[in-house]
Every structure is written in C-alpha cells, then in structure tokens.
Amino acid sequence: MPFPSSAAEEAVAAELATVRPALGPAYAAALSGARAAVLTRLWRALAFEPLPWVVGREAAPDGLALLLADGRRLEGPPPDPYATxxxxxxxxxxxxxxxxAGQLVRALGVPHGEEFAAxxxxxxxxxxxxxxxQPPAAGDRPARAAWEWEQRVVxxxxxHPNCRSRPGFSVAEELAYAPEHRPVVxxxxxxxxxxxxxxTGDWPERLRDGGGRILLPVHPWQAAHVLKHERVRTGFAAHPLMALRTLAxxxxxxxxxxxLSARLTSSVRDISAYSIETAAxxxxxxxxxxxxxxxxxHITRTVGAxxxxxxxxxxxxxxxxxxxxDAAAGERVLPVAALASWPPARSAAWQARFARLALSVCLRLLELGVALEAHGQNLLVVLSPDGAPLRLVYRDLADIRISPARLRANGLPVPxxxxxxxxxxxxVLRRKLFGSLLTGALGATAGSAAAFAEVLSEAAALPATADTAALLEGRLPTxxxxxxxxSPEVTGxxxxELSNPLAGG
Structure with a gap:
C-alpha cells in the first residue's frame, strides 16, 4: 500500500502536472528517498541538539530512545552525526x-512545531x-565549467532538515531559478x-547608465515579489550558483x-548596509x-558593493x-559541497590529504586572528590535473570573525x-571555524562518523596550539x-556539541 503524501507533496505534484508534466513520474519516484533524507537529518537533530523537551537519552534495543518531557518515548536507529x-x-x-518528518513534528506537539512541520x-x-x-549519472561526467560543479549539489x-525548503517559491520558480535545475536566469x-x-570598491561603468545613476542587479524573484517590477530594466543572463542568490x-x-529576501534553509537572506560598508x-x-x-x-576579492x-x-x-x-595547466576549482559528486573525493587517501590542507590553513588563520565560516559553500578547493588538492579558495566574507587581540599578538595591523x-x-572564534569546517565541511565530505574520525586524526600532526588542543581534546560544536x-524568539x-572521536567523548 503506498504511503500517503503530505499536502505539500500533493501541491507540488499538481503544479508540476501543469508546468512540467514530463517530470511527474520522476518526482513521484523520488518522494520515498526524499522523505528518508529529511527524516535522517531530523533524527540527527533530535538525537544531538539540546532541545528543551527532550529530557533524556538512553540506549534502546535497536538504537537510541529519547525520553520526552510529556512522558512519551521516541525511538530510532543508532544516530550518526556525520551521515550524509x-x-x-x-x-x-x-x-x-x-x-x-513533518508528520512526526506535528505528533510531537512542541512549541512552534506546526510552522516547522510545514x-x-x-x-x-x-x-x-x-x-x-537530474540527468542520469550526471555526477560521473566531468563538468565543463566551474558553475556546473555548483549546480551538482542537488x-x-x-x-539541515530544511535542506531544500524555499517558502515563497512556486514550482515554476524553483525550476526557473534553483541551481540544481540548471536554468539560465x-x-x-x-x-x-x-x-x-x-x-564601496569599484563599481563598473557597464553597471552605470551615464546619467549619474547606478544600475543595481536584482534577482527576478525579488523583482516580482518584493520590488513588484518597479523600475526594473532588462539586465543580463547568469547561471545560479549554490547560494541561489549568487550568480555567474x-x-x-x-x-x-x-x-533575495526569501527564507532559504534557516533565515531570511538580504544584504545589510553593514556588509556593504565593510566590504572593501x-x-x-x-x-x-x-x-x-x-x-x-586565496580570497575572492570583492570588486564592488x-x-x-x-x-x-x-x-x-x-x-x-x-x-x-590555472585552467591552462589542467587545474579546476570545486566548492567543497560538490565533492560528493566527484568520485575521487570518496577515497580515504584523498580525504586525508584534503583534511591536512584545510586544517593547516584554517587553523593557522585562526591563530593569526581570523575565524572563517568554512562550510561547503564558502570553501573551495583547487585540484591538480590528477585530482590532488593543491590549495583553498574562500569566498563571501560577510560572516567571518576577527580577533583584534590575536592580530596584535602576532604583530599584525587591526583593520x-x-x-x-x-x-x-x-x-565564539572556535565555534565559527570548528562548526563550519569540522562538523560541517569535513564531516560532510567524510560522510560518516567512522570516516570523519580518520579525517580528524590528521589534526594530530599539526603544530601544537591552544586551538589545536581544543580540537583534539574537546567536544565539537555544531x-x-x-x-x-x-526558537524564533531567540536571536543569533x-x-x-558532538562527541569527539579523538578525545573519546
């Protein structure tokens, strides 16, 4: 007997029948796997996050049991905090x-659960x-352009259980704007x-109209839903990248x-005046x-803002x-999140080499005074022609953290x-880096707790610092x-905290 669909699943099917009927059978076939993917992410959260209505956790015959504040018991398989x-x-x-996942959250009856369930x-x-x-076996074919690698992060x-939640987007808009559907926007x-x-910075002449006016690029979703098309001129074509609101x-x-003032995954994204002021x-x-x-x-320079x-x-x-x-030398650059679709990155030897590079670079920068938000979207890796990780590229500086005290201690100027x-x-500094690089990028690249333990062991060979000691000996933030x-009432x-496989707890 088929498992009943949610109202959201049925709504997408109905709209798909109108705007792209050829995708209907593939969508129906993908629902079972999508439910398991979101439920797996939710189980990770329930098993490890400090949720106030989970009052205890204990071993169960087939995995883990959560003891709830109302006396009920939620059981599931042994949780893996790094399973992808x-x-x-x-x-x-x-x-x-x-x-x-939505059905479960409604049954739990927790505060703000109805919104989250939707x-x-x-x-x-x-x-x-x-x-x-997705076309068949797309991940096994080399991408021709850098933006194509970004669009393979499906x-x-x-x-995050809200891994693909895009409130305010119709099916037609997802197909037209979302990178995994490979549109031109x-x-x-x-x-x-x-x-x-x-x-700030150098705003190019091609984005000025000669009459003393700036021509400001806007996303078509923003133009339709927020600006109501007011004053919007025809612009230029671009490929959407992983971030959806950033385009090539x-x-x-x-x-x-x-x-793009829409909620993507966790929060409403916009560009603050503060980020413009500080960009250059x-x-x-x-x-x-x-x-x-x-x-x-390498840091991708902000040209203008x-x-x-x-x-x-x-x-x-x-x-x-x-x-x-160096494209002429056969090098390529991939966002870390796209490594899952690049077969060589699945080997333990490759992951160890990449971990040595990422850990040494990011921990050295932290020692100097800067904590990067080095998750799989912001952090990219340059690969040699034979696929070896050579160096890192970091983009989007809007949410890094800078320590004046550490900069001064290293004899560096404070911006x-x-x-x-x-x-x-x-x-705060360690959470910013560890929570993005360790329990984010490296954990997701490894894909399981056992593989992550091997990757994390590369840190043992790094120079001994207080930050390295915290990484090796303490619990890991996520x-x-x-x-x-x-908790919509809580800002920030x-x-x-996740157990540290190197520290035994």
Missing part, C-alpha cells in the same frame, strides 16, 4: 510509526523535485541615483550576489592576511573562484572595523539548526 546518506526511514513515537513537508517535496530533474545542506537592473546609494554571468566577469576594507584585509599562508589560500540603503535593494560583485585555478565581525571571545528553527546562533 539516508539511513532512517521510520521513527517510533510510543510505538507508532512515523515516516515523514517547512519540513515543503523541504521533502522540494528535495524530491530537485532529484527528479540535496542542499547536508545536515535573466537578472534585472534597477537604476538608482548615485547620491542615493552607498557604494553567462558572459563571464565577477559573480553577482543579489538581495574586509576584502583588502583578508587578501593581505592570506598572503602569509604561502599561496595555500552597493546598497540603495535598503536590504531589499543591494548587490555585491565578487571575483569568481576560478580565477585562482578599521567594528560590529558583529569583531570579537576576542575564544569560544549549529543546533532545528533548535534555532523552533544556537549550538550543540
């Missing part, structure tokens, strides 16, 4: 089977849609008088980060600091990462910055993504 392949297709709440249903349906549109965030241009804008122009040149100084500072790392790290003093109308132009790969980017709190979605990040 679905392994959960059923959870038992007081003996009753639940196979859909997002989980949407994430499941959207993930099935994403998988349905399943979204490796650990027509960006619009909004003319704004220069005196009404904050501009078809004709080449800087990548364009657009304002931050870019120059990080570029100088990266020069101290013997060519092992502009805001019309509105988070809904702003854009950033950024160097494309492929500038730092003229203030606000949320600046902190000397050691816990963002409590589900707790954050269920919330954290969970």
């Amino acid at each position: 392949r679905p392994y959960v297709d059923e959870l038992l709440l007081d003996g009753r089977s639940h196979r859909r 997002e989980l249903d949407a994430s499941t349906a959207s993930l099935a849609l994403s998988r349905a549109g 399943d979204g965030h490796p650990y 027509e960006l619009g241009l909004v003319p704004v008088r220069a005196e009404e804008c904050l501009v 122009p078809v004709d080449g040149g800087p990548h364009v980060k657009t304002a 100084v931050l870019s120059a500072f990080l570029q100088g600091l990266a020069d101290r790392l013997d060519g092992r790290l 502009v805001t019309a003093y509105s988070p809904d109308l702003a854009a950033v132009l950024r160097e494309p990462p492929e500038l730092y790969a 003229p910055l203030s606000g949320r980017l600046v902190t000397d709190d050691v816990a 963002k409590a993504l589900t707790l954050m979605r269920l 990040d919330q954290w969970a």
Whole structure:
C-alpha cells in the first residue's frame, strides 16, 4: 500500500502536472528517498541538539530512545552525526510509526512545531523535485565549467532538515531559478541615483547608465515579489550558483550576489548596509592576511558593493573562484559541497590529504586572528590535473570573525572595523571555524562518523596550539539548526556539541 503524501507533496505534484508534466513520474519516484533524507537529518537533530523537551537519552534495543518531557518515548536507529546518506526511514513515537518528518513534528506537539512541520513537508517535496530533474549519472561526467560543479549539489545542506525548503517559491520558480535545475536566469537592473546609494570598491561603468545613476542587479524573484517590477530594466543572463542568490554571468566577469529576501534553509537572506560598508576594507584585509599562508589560500576579492540603503535593494560583485585555478595547466576549482559528486573525493587517501590542507590553513588563520565560516559553500578547493588538492579558495566574507587581540599578538595591523565581525571571545572564534569546517565541511565530505574520525586524526600532526588542543581534546560544536528553527524568539546562533572521536567523548 503506498504511503500517503503530505499536502505539500500533493501541491507540488499538481503544479508540476501543469508546468512540467514530463517530470511527474520522476518526482513521484523520488518522494520515498526524499522523505528518508529529511527524516535522517531530523533524527540527527533530535538525537544531538539540546532541545528543551527532550529530557533524556538512553540506549534502546535497536538504537537510541529519547525520553520526552510529556512522558512519551521516541525511538530510532543508532544516530550518526556525520551521515550524509539516508539511513532512517521510520521513527517510533510510543510505538507508532512515523515516516515523514513533518508528520512526526506535528505528533510531537512542541512549541512552534506546526510552522516547522510545514517547512519540513515543503523541504521533502522540494528535495524530491530537485532529484527528479537530474540527468542520469550526471555526477560521473566531468563538468565543463566551474558553475556546473555548483549546480551538482542537488540535496542542499547536508545536515539541515530544511535542506531544500524555499517558502515563497512556486514550482515554476524553483525550476526557473534553483541551481540544481540548471536554468539560465535573466537578472534585472534597477537604476538608482548615485547620491542615493552607498557604494564601496569599484563599481563598473557597464553597471552605470551615464546619467549619474547606478544600475543595481536584482534577482527576478525579488523583482516580482518584493520590488513588484518597479523600475526594473532588462539586465543580463547568469547561471545560479549554490547560494541561489549568487550568480555567474553567462558572459563571464565577477559573480553577482543579489538581495533575495526569501527564507532559504534557516533565515531570511538580504544584504545589510553593514556588509556593504565593510566590504572593501574586509576584502583588502583578508587578501593581505592570506598572503602569509604561502599561496595555500586565496580570497575572492570583492570588486564592488552597493546598497540603495535598503536590504531589499543591494548587490555585491565578487571575483569568481576560478580565477585562482590555472585552467591552462589542467587545474579546476570545486566548492567543497560538490565533492560528493566527484568520485575521487570518496577515497580515504584523498580525504586525508584534503583534511591536512584545510586544517593547516584554517587553523593557522585562526591563530593569526581570523575565524572563517568554512562550510561547503564558502570553501573551495583547487585540484591538480590528477585530482590532488593543491590549495583553498574562500569566498563571501560577510560572516567571518576577527580577533583584534590575536592580530596584535602576532604583530599584525587591526583593520578599521567594528560590529558583529569583531570579537576576542575564544569560544565564539572556535565555534565559527570548528562548526563550519569540522562538523560541517569535513564531516560532510567524510560522510560518516567512522570516516570523519580518520579525517580528524590528521589534526594530530599539526603544530601544537591552544586551538589545536581544543580540537583534539574537546567536544565539537555544531549549529543546533532545528533548535534555532523552533526558537524564533531567540536571536543569533544556537549550538550543540558532538562527541569527539579523538578525545573519546
């Protein structure tokens, strides 16, 4: 007997029948796997995050049991905090089977659960849609362009249950704008008088109209839903990248980060005036600091940034990462999140070599005074013609952390910055890096707790520092993504701690 669909799944099927009927059978076939993928991510969160209504955890005959505040018991298989392949297709709440993440959250009856359950249903349906549109064996064929590697990240965030939740997007819009569907997106241009804008860096002449106005690139979803097409001119074609709101122009040149005021995964994304104000100084500072790392790290420079003093109308132009790969020599650059679709990265030897590079570079930068948010989207790796990891590229500086005290201790100049980017709190600095690089990028690349333990062991050979000791001996931080979605009244990040395979706990 077929498992009943959620309302979100049925709604996507109905719209798909109108806008792309040929995808209907593939979508229906993908639903079972999408449900297991989202349920697996949810089980990770329930098993490890400090959720206030989970009052105890104990071994069960076939895995783990969660003891709930209302006296009920939720049981599932042994949880793997680094699993990237679905392994959960059923959870038992007081003996009753639940196979859909949204259905389970509704049954739990926790605060803010109804909103979260709707997002989980949407994430499941959207993930099935994403998988349905993939050509056979696409990951086994070499990509011709850097943006193609980005578009092979089909399943979204490796650990967030809302891995493909895109509220406000219709099926037609997902097919038209989402990178995994491989569209070409027509960006619009909004003319704004220069005196009404904050501009940092060098804004190119091709994005000025000669009449003293800035031509500000806007995403078509933003134009339709937020700007209501007001003043939007025809712009240029671009390929959407992993971030969806960042695109690579078809004709080449800087990548364009657009304002797209929609909730993607966890939060509403926009471009703040603060990030525009700090863009040029931050870019120059990080570029100088990266020069101290013997060519092992490149920072994609911010070419120009502009805001019309509105988070809904702003854009950033950024160097494309492929500038730092020698294409003539056969080098290529991949975002770390795309390594799952690149077969050589599945070998233990390759992962160990990559881990040595990533750990040595990022921990050295942390020692100097900068914590990168080095997750699989921001961190890229340059590969030799035979696939060896050579060096790293980092993009999007909007959420790094800078420690003036560490910079001064290393005899380095402190950039003229203030606000949320600046902190000397050691816990904040380590959480920023460890939670993105260790329990994010490296964990997802490894794909399981056992493989991650081998990858993490590469840190033992690094120079002994207080940060390295914390990595080797302490529990490892990870963002409590589900707790954050269920705590809308709490601002900022919330954290969970995972056992450290090197520390034995």
